[in-house]
Amino acid sequence: MALRILAADYGDPEAVLQIVDQPVPEPDDGDVVVRVRSAGVNPFDAKQVRGLVGADPAKLPLSIGGEAAGVVHAAGASSGFRPGEEVVVYPATGAFAEFLVAPAAHVHRKPADLGFNEASALLLAGVTAADILATLELTADDVLLVHGGAGAVGSIVVSRAVTAGATVIATASPANHVHLRSLGAVPVAYDGDLLAAVRTAMPSPVTAVADTVGTDQAIDVSLALVPADRIVSIAAWGLTGEGITMVDGSTPASRRNRREAIAGLLDDAAAGRLAVEIGGTFPLQDTAAALSALGGHRPRGKLIIHP
Ligand SMILES: NC(=O)c1ccc[n+]([C@@H]2O[C@H](COP(=O)([O-])OP(=O)(O)OC[C@H]3O[C@@H](n4cnc5c(N)ncnc54)[C@H](OP(=O)(O)O)[C@@H]3O)[C@@H](O)[C@H]2O)c1
Known part of the structure; x- marks a missing residue:
């Protein structure tokens, strides 16, 4: 069994987030199951829980968390990954969890020189930044x-x-x-x-x-x-x-450029050419507090969930 965070409803994270114990997911043929070491918190997560990016009751309960870093626990035969490999998952669905299942196309090998915290905090912001600059x-x-x-x-x-x-x-x-x-x-x-x-x-x-x-x-x-x-x-x-x-x-441009952008971001962060600042870490059971800490004027740096 494994713990994960679900939003039972749309609203204040402190009121609607639940921690549940569910079976460890099994990978389909092209999927990878990752034991999460670190998951990045993004403003989108808080907006999603609050219903600010859509509030369809049919989508409840919501799995939240859009990026993570961890270790491959199990891999489908055609995924191209093996148990024990250190990886980054982006985009992810349900990263605020002990185990995360993702299609292999969303799983990227983590450079050995890049920490789990930094790897889990890099790609959503980094790919978005790359999209902005490519568009301009x-x-x-x-x-x-x-x-x-x-x-x-x-x-x-x-x-x-x-x-x-x-x-x-x-x-x-x-x-x-x-x-x-x-x-x-x-x-x-x-x-x-x-x-x-x-x-x-x-x-x-x-x-x-x-x-x-x-x-x-x-x-x-x-x-x-x-x-x-x-x-x-x-x-x-x-x-x-x-x-x-x-x-x-x-x-279309951002989809086309995504793999190249991800490879460049991981390389540059591992080599120290791109700094990833961590502003704070929260245990999985305090995910609501992490989401509530976003916004307004807070100290700089990404917030991280540690299952
Ligand atoms: N469309 C997409 O694909 C996409 C992807 C990623 C993020 N986003 C959105 O982009 C926004 C930024 O995301 P993020 O992860 O970079 O957030 P973040 O790390 O929390 O940074 C937000 C920044 O906004 C600044 N700020 C706050 N109030 C301001 C104001 N009134 N005027 C000017 N600056 C202000 C803060 O600067 P100071 O602390 O210096 O005041 C802070 O550094 C969020 O709304 C997020 O949802 C969209």
Whole structure:
């Protein structure tokens, strides 16, 4: 038997999450069963439980957790994996569990030099960051504004854009400005006249925007700086008609680039070219507390569940 987290209903995680004991899953032919060592917590998990990305009663109970790292426990004959291999699972369904079953196409070998925590915190944010930059077709000539540059996605966007040779300016709370400078970006606070602050801090005209926060302020400032077709957002889902490109990982370009992006992210993180910050770890039974800790102003770094 094995423990896993299920959401019995949509609502406050503290009220609706349950820990249940179920049989260890068996792999189908092309599947892999992974003993989870670490699972990354993402804002999507909290939104999903709260019913903010759909609240279909027919989908209850919900298995939650979108990425994990662990060790292969059992592998289907055609999966290409063997028990004992260290792997990363992304995208995952039900990663907040002692055991996780996934199709082999979602299972990636974990580099030996990359820790389980970091591996489980890397791919959802990293693939999203790669999608943003690919969609913008960013070049070394661009001046990129990143809204939310110290967040999980934003930090990787900043880091990758700086590596690509672009000039980067990024918004964050003042406590995260040293971090942004260490990544190679010009930091700017968002609690004031952001448009004026951007123009003062970055005399060169902004040519592209990556929005990871989705606030009216972020969108209004972006539209004042660049045409809508130079803005990509992963968070402003309420927009209609502005012409801004929304990225959610389902575009043909992002599907095409996904395996390459994953391999590059795992290699770079293992080699220390890409930092993955861990902000805190929670035992499986405290998953609700981890989801409640997301959002607002919290210390930087990904939260992790340890079964
Ligand atoms: N569409 C997709 O495929 C996709 C994929 C991944 C994530 N997302 C979404 O993207 C968002 C970011 O995800 P994440 O994992 O990077 O989250 P995260 O690590 O929690 O980072 C969020 C960042 O937002 C900043 N922030 C908070 N309030 C702000 C405000 N009013 N104005 C400007 N910045 C503000 C915070 O910066 P400070 O702490 O410096 O204030 C924080 O660093 C979430 O909404 C998530 O659901 C979408």
